[in-house]
Amino acid sequence: MKQTHRDFLAELARFIPEQRLITDPLRTLAYGTDASFYRLVPQIVVRAESASEVARIIQLANEKTIPVTFRAAGTSLSGQAITDSVLIQLGDGWKGYKINDDATEITLQPGVIGGQANSYLSPYNKKIGPDPASINAAMIGGIAANNASGMCCGTAQNSYRTLKSMQLVLADGTQVNTGDADSVARFKESHKGLLDALDSLGRQTRANEALHSRIEHKYRLKNTTGYALNALVDYQDPIEILQHLMIGSEGTLGFMSEITYQTVDEHPNKASALIFFNSVRTTCEAVAILKKTPVSAVELMDRAGLRSVETKPGMPDFIKDLPDDAAALLVETRSANPQQLAEQVQEIKASIAALETARPIEFTTDPEEYAKYWAIRKGLFPAIGAIRLTGTTVIIEDVAFPVDQLADAVHDLHQLFKKWHYDEALIFGHALEGNLHFVFTQAFDNQEEIDRYDGLMMDVANMVVGTYDGSLKAEHGTGRNMAPFVELEWGQEAYQLMWDLKHLLDPRGILNPGVVLNANPHVHLENLKPLPAADALVDKCIECGFCEPTCPSRALTLSPRQRIVIWREIARLEATGEDAERLALLRKEYEYQGTDTCAACGLCSTTCPVGINTGDLTRSIRSRNNESHTKLAQWLADHYGTVEKVSRVAFAGADLTHKLLGTKAMTNITSSARKLSGGRIQQWTPAMPKAAPKIKPTSTPPTAGAPKVVYLPSCASRTMGPARGDEDQTSLATMTEALLRKAGFEVIYPDNLDGLCCGMPFQSKGMFAAADSKSSEIEQTLLKITENGNIPVYSDTSPCSLRLKDKIDTRLQIFDTVDFIDQFLMDRLIFQQTNEPVALHITCSATRLGQAAKLKRIMSACSSQVVIPDQITCCGFAGDKGFSTPELNASALRTLKGAVEHCEAGYSTSRTCEIGLSHHSGIDYKSIVYLVDRCTQPKLSNRPTTEENNRIQTH
Template identity: 75%
Template sequence: MQQGHQDFYNALREFIPETRLITDPLRTLAYGTDASFYRLIPQIVVRASDEEEIIKIVKLADRHNTPVTFRAAGTSLSGQAITDSVLVQLGDGWDNYKISDDGSTITLQPGVIGGNANKYLAPLNKKIGPDPASINTAKIGGIAANNASGMCCGTAQNSYRTLNSMRVVLADGSVLDTADPESIEHFRRSHSVLLDSLDCLSQQTRTNDDLRERIEHKYRLKNTTGYALNSLVDYEDPIDILQHLMIGSEGTLGFISNITYNTVDEHEHKATALIFFNTVRTTCEAVAILKKTPVSAVELMDRAGLRSIENKAGMPPFIKELPNDAAALLVETRAADAATLQQQVDAIAASISGLETTKPIEFSTDPAVNAQFWAIRKGLFPAVGAVRLTGTTVIIEDVAFPVEQLADAVHDLHQLFTKWNYSEALIFGHALEGNLHFVFTQSFDTQAEIDRYDGLMDEVCKLVVHKYNGSLKAEHGTGRNMAPYVEMEWGVDAYRLMWELKELLDPRGILNPGVILNKNSNVHLENLKSLPAADELVDKCIECGFCEPTCPSRALTLTPRQRIVLWREIARLEKSGEDPERLATLRKEYQYQGTDTCAACGLCSTTCPVGINTGDLTRSIRSRKNENHTKLAQWLAEHYGGLTSATRATFKIADVTHGVIGTKAMSAITNTARKVTGGLVQQWSPSMPKAAPKVKAYQPTPDETGPEVVYLPSCASRTMAPSRGEEDQTPLADKTLQLLRKAGFNVIIPEGLDNLCCGMPFQSKGMFEAADYKANETERFLLDCTDQGRIPVYSDTSPCSLRLQENMDAKIKLYDSIDFIDQFVLDRLVVTPTTDAVALHITCSATRMGQAEKIKRIIKACSSNVVIPDHITCCGFAGDKGFSTPELNASSLRTLKDQVKTCNTGYSTSRTCEIGLTHHSGIDYKSIVYLLDRCSQPKQVNDNSNPENSQISVQPL
């Protein structure tokens, strides 16, 4: 660390714990990465927990003349969230919000994820205006600081236009709250020189006709290049000017500690159409017409874009036959009621009826069809990422043209792609605003490739600015990427004005220097990120960060994106042979940060644009580490019945000991033993289960009626009973049998269960051969006891169900408990919901199997008061990680207790998850089967009315 930064670090230690000050080479590299194609490694990463700390950090930076950069989610694409100085991240404590009584405004702290803000507003049929593609990852701080917009937002509903008020920390550490008259008055007194200067600049701008007209023209389009000069002509009060300057300033003028948005309507009724045209010109003519109709979104996709997805499942076959100049528009319209929606659909269709379309125009109100249409549009970016060569990155550029010139602009861009040999480049975008994104792959490993990129971007900038007077950055922010071209786009006077604003609000240049304004004409070609081959499991990663909100270790150690960043660096160092000391350090630290604390839950794959499961990488790494244990793993797999018995005995001994010496002594003894053995002794907690009695086999008698089902209790269900102190001590296997019989099922419990396992315990440790051995053994067993798949199988534990479904013969109809209950059991019961407040945890495996809505439906049938905690995805127990690495479970569930304090009980679908949930919530968690059994009575079902009713009609999942 440089001396100046060392002094800064020492000063930070006086008010921030060292646990939130990161300087080690592994985490500074990992945490310093954003979604752009630039790489800078910070000297210090600070996890700030509140505004008071931000104020102190900014004042300290001013005193030490040390640059600081603020970071929210790091999904920005233009290099605005990286630094080689001090990176200030949002830690816990930045996700509060408040909605006005009528829903017209929402006040948000900068750590709130945009999609969550919309979730909070959904019951009021409201949403925030900005709707970037990254909304389920991007945080409000970044959305406002970049003036992010999106598909339906346009220019009327972005952060600038929907800003109500904000609270901002300036470069001198002062705070202005524009919602507080007292704060405003105090600021007017303390910062009169600043406000007078803003007023003077505003007056000069409004009276400079050329400059004012230039500004007005630029903001008729989408535009995030440079500072929000429109604030100088849109507003006269310097307070209004100041707060609107903060929008899109990318953290270079101040820190937004909260923001209040005017919300916009989120109409329930929607209709969507995918309209194909034979030429781009006709497509763009349609856009100009549609701009005058009641459309909510019009998304353009060129032929290259359509070609990239035409072979995907569910795509209409005729897409392959479209001519080379074809294009498509995804059109959506929304309304408050069905009648109005139909009127709008009719008006939209009529408006372009005179244009030739490849197929007749058909709008759909089916949510599933609409979702498919949007999946096509949203799949364009990852489609390029999925086919790129290893070592290249995916670049998405973002320009805007006057709508009336859109067809010519698309043609000219295609010509440039050909000239510079970007054959894979495709175009899509928010056509209503003339906003086009073009996506291409790029390598930066040779000077020739850098020169090719430079040549393309230079010509694109000249095309956009000089020929079309458009915007170089419509919604992705200026960053480092477009900083050298700001003067080209805006002209000398406007550029000089931007520098005056920067120097006025940040006179020492400590806030994110080099971003937006930069006198280095080559900054966009420096510090380029390399993406070397690391492992084919993750080489397609584009480091976008969409995976991060789902990861249970995100607040403890690393996220999936960060694990991949580090593994790439390790692979690069191994290949190059350079800096063996750094390589050794990274390898050693990665063991805990990357491998030991990864839950390998796979939730990252559900939000990754290219479907990467970073857990697969973790298991692969564990496999290499455990190569010497292959024989032991195989022996355990072959003697699993004995292992099951030993596990049951261990739980029994632990429970008896607990009963004799009490909770306090048991905790003290096991904690001491864990410390002495360096973690070899597993973590114990009062929520530890008792030993379950052995599950008895059962074959129905010939006179028993009802649909047949084979019940497959998991090894967790067979060994773990409820914990000491739980009110209902019935083991899950018995409770499940009771529920299924109540619903009229003829339940078969096969002989030989104790030796069965889905293979998950072995797979999670990278012991793949043993895992497959157990899965194959279970498959053969189930084929035999289900009469070769004739009888369906009920699996009672979600993680096991997922593992089995991924490795099972298609003849076997294996249902997880959620699917079976939702599809077959609920209709056979009379359910009387309780009014008790109950908590629900949706396991990671249930999420991956697409069961979230099903389990919500089940629990809401059982209770009228259901709490589903925010921000908790995977619980982090991860099979046995809750015993061996309990801090992962604790970190993942750190916000659980406060959220479920009104609940009596919690429910889930995995026994091991329920141990950790119980421990960290203060309430008992158990299988949802217990709740359904408690709330239900049998419905009279006549299974003899039709001989076919003796079997369930099943379909493969």
């Protein structure tokens, strides 16, 4: 670390706690990586928790002339969120929001994820204007700082156009709230010179006819190249100029600590059509016509894009037969009511009826059907990511053209791809705005490849600007990627005005220097990110960061993206043989940061564009680390019945001790023992379960003709009973059997139940052979008792259900608790809804099983007030991690208590998860079976008809 940064770090330590000042090589590299193809490693990462902290950091940086860069989610693509100086991360204290009475405005802190903001507005049929593809990962701070738009946003609903007010921190550390009259009045006194200068620049710009005209002309299209010079012509009030300049400034003019948006309508009625044309020119003619109709989105896909997905499951066969010049438009229209929607569909179809289409135009209002259409569009980017060669990256460029010249522009882009041999490149984009994205794979491991990329970019820049006077960056931000081309696009006079604004608002050049404006003509070719082969399980990762919001360890150690970043660096150092000392340090630190604190829950795969499950990498590493324990693992698998007995004894012993000592003494003694053992003794909490009683099937004979179900209690359900303080002391197995019988089922248990296991406890530790031996054993047992799959199997723990569905014979009908209740019990029981608020935790396994909607439906049948905390994903208990690495569980559930403290109880679908949930929430969590049993009565007759019996037995 440079001495200047050492001194700066010492000053920061006066008001920032040590744990939020990060300087070690592993985390600075991990936290310093964004979604772009550039890499700089910060010397210091600071996790700031409030605007006042940011203000002090910036003020100190200004005094010491230390560059600082702000980071939200790091989904930016153009290199605007990286630095080799000081990176300021948003901690947990930035997720606040407020909606005004009529939901026409929403105030958001910069750490709120865009998708979460929309979920807050959903009950009002409102949303925020910006809708980038990354909205479920990108944070408001980044969305505003990049003026990100998207498929439906256009130019009318982006951050610039829907901004009401903001709180910001300037380069000298001054804070101002543009929505507060007193704050503005004080600012006008303290910064009169700054506001006068902005006023003067605005007057000069508006009076300069050529410049004024140039600015208005440039913003006829989407444009995020350079600064928002339109602020100088759209507004006369210097405060309005100032706050609108912040939009799209990429953290180079100030820090937005809060923003208030004017919301836009989210019409509930939607219809979509995927329209195929035989030529690009006809496709683009359609776009120009559709722009005048009531469409909300028009997405273009060229033939290369369609070809990349034509073999995917569910794709219509005729796509393969489309001509080479074919293209498609994905069109959506929305309305407040169904009748108006139908009228809009007819108007849209009529408008392009004269154009030749490859297939008849068919709109659908079926959500499942039009979700397939959008999945095609969203699958274009992953399609390139999935085929790229290891060591290459995927680049998404982002340009805009006048809509009436779109066909020529697409043609010219295709010619440039041919010239520079980017044969896999494809084009898609928001055609309504003339905004096209082109995607291609690129290696940066030799000068020839770098020169090829440079040649393409130079030709693209000259074509976009010289031929069409378009935008070089329509919505992805200037960053480092396009900084050398800002003057080319805007001209010398406008470019100098941008520098004037930068010097005015950041005179010492400390705010994200080198981004947006950069005098280095080759900066777009420097500090290129290496993507070496690391492991086939994760080599397709493009480091986009879409996985991060789902990860339970994201605030404790590393996210999936960051784990892959470090594993790649370890692989690179191993391959090159350089810096053995650094390699050894990274390997050692990764054990805790990467492996020990990974829940391996797989939620990352549900949001990853290329479907990577980073948990697979973690399990693979654990497998290598645990090779010496293979024999022990197999012995435990072979004697699992004994393991269960020992576990029951252990839980019974812990509960007896708890009873004798009391909760306070037990907590103190076990905490001290854990500390003295260096963490080797497992964590005990008051939510620790008692031993479950041995399962004894009810002897009551079943109703004649009752449908059969094989009940498979998990090993967790068989060994873990309720906690000592739980109000209901009935074991899960007893409760489940009672519920199934209430619904009229004959319940059958597998033979030799003790010792059966799906293998999950072994799999999570990377002991794959032992895990597979257990799943094979359970498979044979179930095939026998279900008569080769003729009788359904009820599995009461969602992680076990997920593994069973993945691993065992497909003839076996495995139903998780959620699936079985939703499919078979909802119609066989009378539900009596309560008004008491109840909390729901959707486990990672339930999410991966696609059960979220079913769970909500079941819970809503039981209670009118179902609370689902919006910042909780996987609970991080991860089997036994809640005992061995309790800080992971604590971090994942750090916001839970405040979200559910008014609830009567909490419900979930995994006994181990419920231990951690109970401990960190202050309320009792248990299986949803308990709530369903409490809220239901049997129907007068659950004697099934022959038709129903057949449906259940042969599903």
